[in-house]
Amino acid sequence: MSEATVVKPDLDFVKEVIAAGGESLKKCYQCATCSVVCNVTPDENPFPRKEMVWAQWGLKEKFQGNPDVWLCHQCNDCTAYCPRGAKPGEVLGAIRKQAIKQYSAPAALVDIVNNKKLLPLIFIVPAVLLALLLSVAGTFGIHEGEVVYSKFASILFLQVVFTPALIFGLAVGVLGVKKFWDDMKKANNVQSGDLKASIIATAKDIAGHQKFKTCDVSGDRYTSHLLVFYSFVALGIATALGVLYIDILGLESPFGFGYGTPVKLFGLIGAVAILAGTILMMSSRFKNEEKLGAGSYYDWLLIGIVGTVGLSGALSWLLRLGGAASVAYPVYFIHLVAVFSLFIYLPYSKLAHLFYRSAAMCFNKYSGREAQSQGAGQS
Ligand code: SF4
Ligand code: SF4
Numbered sequence: 526m527s528e529a530t531v532v533k534p535d536l537d538f539v540k541e542v543i544a545a546g547g548e549s550l551k552k553c554y555q556c557a558t559c560s561v562v563c564n565v566t567p568d569e570n571p572f573p574r575k576e577m578v579w580a581q582w583g584l585k586e587k588f589q590g591n592p593d594v595w596l597c598h599q600c601n602d603c604t605a606y607c608p609r610g611a612k613p614g615e616v617l618g619a620i621r622k623q624a625i626k627q628y629s630a631p632a633a634l635v636d637i638v639n640n641k642k643l644l645p646l647i648f649i650v651p652a653v654l655l656a657l658l659l660s661v662a663g664t665f666g667i668h669e670g671e672v673v674y675s676k677f678a679s680i681l682f683l684q685v686v687f688t689p690a691l692i693f694g695l696a697v698g699v700l701g702v703k704k705f706w707d708d709m710k711k712a713n714n715v716q717s718g719d720l721k722a723s724i725i726a727t728a729k730d731i732a733g734h735q736k737f738k739t740c741d742v743s744g745d746r747y748t749s750h751l752l753v754f755y756s757f758v759a760l761g762i763a764t765a766l767g768v769l770y771i772d773i774l775g776l777e778s779p780f781g782f783g784y785g786t787p788v789k790l791f792g793l794i795g796a797v798a799i800l801a802g803t804i805l806m807m808s809s810r811f812k813n814e815e816k817l818g819a820g821s822y823y824d825w826l827l828i829g830i831v832g833t834v835g836l837s838g839a840l841s842w843l844l845r846l847g848g849a850a851s852v853a854y855p856v857y858f859i860h861l862v863a864v865f866s867l868f869i870y871l872p873y874s875k876l877a878h879l880f881y882r883s884a885a886m887c888f889n890k891y892s893g894r895e896a897q898s899q900g901a902g903q904s
Contacts, residue, residue: 534582534583534584535583535584535585535586536583538580538583538585538623539580539581539583541623542580542616542619542620542623543619545618545619545620545622545623545639545821545823546615546616546618546619546622546821546822546823547580547612547615547616547618547619547620549610549611549612549615549616550577550580550581550611550616551581552609552610552611553577553578553581553607553609553611553613554609555574555577555578556574556608556609557574558603558606558607558608559573559574559577559603559604559606559607559611559613560572560573560574560575560603562602562603562605562606562741563597563602563603564600564602564739564740564741565596565597565598565600565736565739565740566593566596566597567596567889567894567895567897569894569897570593572593572594572596572597572617573593573597573603573613573614573616573617574613575593576588576591576593576594576613576616576617576620577611577613577616580616580620588620588623588624589708589712590705590707590708590709590710590711590712590713591624591709591712592709592713592884592885592888592889593885594617594620594621594624594885595621595624595878595881595882595884595885595886596882596885596886596889597614597617597621598736598737598740598746598882599614599617599618600614600737600739600740600741600742600746601614601615601742601813602614602740602741602742605741605742605813615820615821618821618823618824619821619823621878621881622635622639622823622875624705624881625701625872625873625877625881628701628702628704628705628881629697629698629701629872629873629877630697630700630701634870634873635873637873638826638870638873638874639822639823639826639873639874641822644826647866647870648862648866651862651865651866651869652858652862654865655686655858655861655862655865656858658682658686659677659678659682662678662679662682664676664677664678664679664682665677666854667850667851667854667855668850668854669850670850671848672844672845672848672849672850672853672854674841674845674854674857677854677857677858678857678861680771686865687864687865687868690865690868690869691868691871693868693869694868694869694870694871694872695871697871697872697873698871698872698877698879698880699880701872701877701880701881702880702881702883702884705881705884705885706884706888709884709885709888709892710888713888713892715888715891715892718890718891718892718893719891720887720891722890723887723888723890723891724887726890727883727886727887727890730886731754731883731886734747734750734751734754736886737750737751742813745805745809745812746806746809748802748805749802749803749805749806749809750802750806751802752798752799752801752802752805753798753799753802753803753806753831754802755798756794756795756796756797756798756799756802756835757795757799758795759791759792759794759795759798760791760792760795760796760799762787762791763787763788763789763791763792763795766787766788766791767788770788792838793842796835796838796839796842797839799831799832799834799835799838800832800835800836800839802831803828803831803832803835804832806828807828807832810824810828823874823875824875826874826875827874827875827876830863830866830867830870830874830876831867833859833860833863834860834863834864834867837856837857837859837860837863838860840856840860841853841856841857841860844856844857
């Protein structure tokens with residue numbers, strides 16, 4: 526006679542998932558429509574139905590090293606077709622937030638960053654810190670004459686303050702991925718695989734946004750996510766070129782070379798793409814609100830930070846051209862605060878999916894599961 530399995534629910538975990546945006550969780554009656562309509566899930570052991578059951582039952586340990594919650598691209602096709610309005614796309618988003626808390630240390634920062642009651646605080650703290658540092662540097666304030674932002678925040682200031690902030694965000698994310706990777710190997714009993722080939726194949730998938738292309742109901746997410754993704758790439762290239770000009774070639778100001786310089790070109794492409802992508806993301810959420818929901822605070826916080834970076838960056842540029850110093854410097858300060866927040870909250874906000882989704886996609890290839898699924902699909 527087989528032994529009965531004792532289910533030990535973690536009720537705190539259920540409460541946390543509900544509080545994080547998964548309030549519709551209890552409506553699920555496990556019909557599996559969601560797993561059938563999901564175009565992203567592998568055929569073998571598909572999501573998100575099983576995750577809905579585990580979350581309902583409070584089986585927190587099942588999510589330890591689970592790549593599937595990250596393979597989900599939150600396209601919400603499942604939510605649109607769920608006959609019970611259980612919103613599995615939102616529930617998986619809430620579970621991902623719990624995973625970020627598990628891997629991005631210190632975990633308390635995930636709660637602080639994603640608590641809407643603390644929204645003013647998460648911007649006031651970086652704003653006060655930057656204002657203090659700029660005051661110490663003696664450059665905080667409106668400067669007379671032509672608008673030159675390096676009078677407000679010198680290149681040295683940007684290097685000394687923003688580079689460590691970015692390194693901090695990246696380091697916390699990379700350490701979290703290391704723990705997540707080990708957990709995935711353990712939970713899925715995977716000893717070895719072709720890491721180099723998996724990384725290259727994952728990079729190709731991400732570059733082409735192949736998974737987003739398969740979304741049905743919110744197909745416009747493909748375009749908006751692609752625009753925001755490549756805006757980061759363009760802005761990263763502009764920054765790298767700035768470092769090359771100033772730090773490596775020792776040129777004083779690459780920004781004085783005229784509009785045709787690559788730094789400016791990539792900066793402009795990045796600014797236009799980030800604005801267009803954010804506007805498209807917002808309009809898609811409002812357009813599909815009835816079917817899919819408008820998204821949680823956790824989703825909107827990221828859209829808000831990214832949108833502020835884009836909008837304040839573009840306005841800073843226009844105000845500088847217009848010579849409106851009294852508005853230009855305050856707007857530039859907002860831009861600096863938004864960029865600083867983006868860097869330091871990188872591993873604690875929804876942006877942490879950069880690390881964990883990439884790792885899960887890579888693991889799916891490394892473990893051979895994706896190849897198995899594709900083989901099964903072709904047979
Ligand atoms: S989330 Fe909805 S579609 Fe999926 S199993 Fe539950 S009731 Fe069915
Ligand atoms: S949100 Fe999209 S990717 Fe995620 S489980 Fe639902 S259908 Fe699949």
